[in-house]
Amino acid sequence: MNFEGTYVAMVTPFTKEGTLDEEGFRSNINYLIDKGVNGLVGAGTTGESATMTHDEHHKVIEILVDEVDGRVQTIAGTGSNATTEALSLTQFAYDAGADSALLITPYYNKPQQHSLVNHYRTIAESCDIPLIAYNVPSRTGINIDVDTVVELAKIDGVDAIKEASGSVDKVSDIYRALTHEGLEDKFNILSGEDSLTLPIMAVGGTGVISASANIDTKRMVLMVDSILNDDYTRALELHYEMLELIRALFIESNPVPVKTAMNIMGLPSGPLRPPLYGMKEENLEVLKNSLKDSGLI
Secondary structure (H helix, E strand, O other): OOOOEEEEEOOOOEOOOOOEOHHHHHHHHHHHHHOOOOEEEEOOOOOOHHHOOHHHHHHHHHHHHHHHOOOOEEEEEOOOOOHHHHHHHHHHHHHHOOOEEEEEOOOOOOOOHHHHHHHHHHHHHHOOOOEEEEEOHHHHOOOOOHHHHHHHHOOOOEEEEEEOOOOHHHHHHHHHHHHHOOOOOOOEEEEOOHHHHHHHHHOOOOEEEEOHHHOOHHHHHHHHHHHHOOOHHHHHHHHHHHHHHHHHHOOOOOOHHHHHHHHHHOOOOOOOOOOOOOOOHHHHHHHHHHHHHOOOO
């Protein structure tokens, strides 16, 4: 499966009682589709999957597939630090009709590189749904090596990586290694660092899975489309227009600022799930000022 364009790592809106806000989630889905995104991720890490029950996780995926109804790509977050649990969630996503699944690397366990390959191979061989590996070492404690990415690309069914190591050099090395194996056309690199999307796409990336696109959807879509159309002058303008807001949206642990911003903007978001809590007052002021400067409030 080809992954190209702007994909939004959606938040999961909750009611004031802390339950899943189904109506709000459906509203956000339509809001983002109307803004021109290429795909939506439900029950990912931005969606607070780590603090959702399995029933809630399943429900989010079902709502996503139902509300999108084929209008854009649907990506289900199905990662876990246990291969058996990731396999179960991925099979559920397939049965629910999701187009693909996003699987974060197993966290805390710190599997070796060959174990990572076995983890993704096991799931790919058991579930007939395209997989996106998600590399975010700042969260998981492990980093997928370049050679390991190439091994993943050789597995039928593993079609992309969301790369959030923070290194453009690494993306360059991945793309070069893929070209040496003739895999660059069958395996996509997606930016997992919103502020680095432009340089990542300049060296071989094909799009972004973005948390900040919940907030500044239009500009992110325009920037990514500009890059895909080789209009780097316009892309550079948009990159700098968004840069300070993106920094503000990651001033505290994701998705704390993103959900806070959505609440300020009047978009369905609701409370955070503990152990995440509200922003520090000084950081909240930075966020509000960035939203004002961006013309979003």
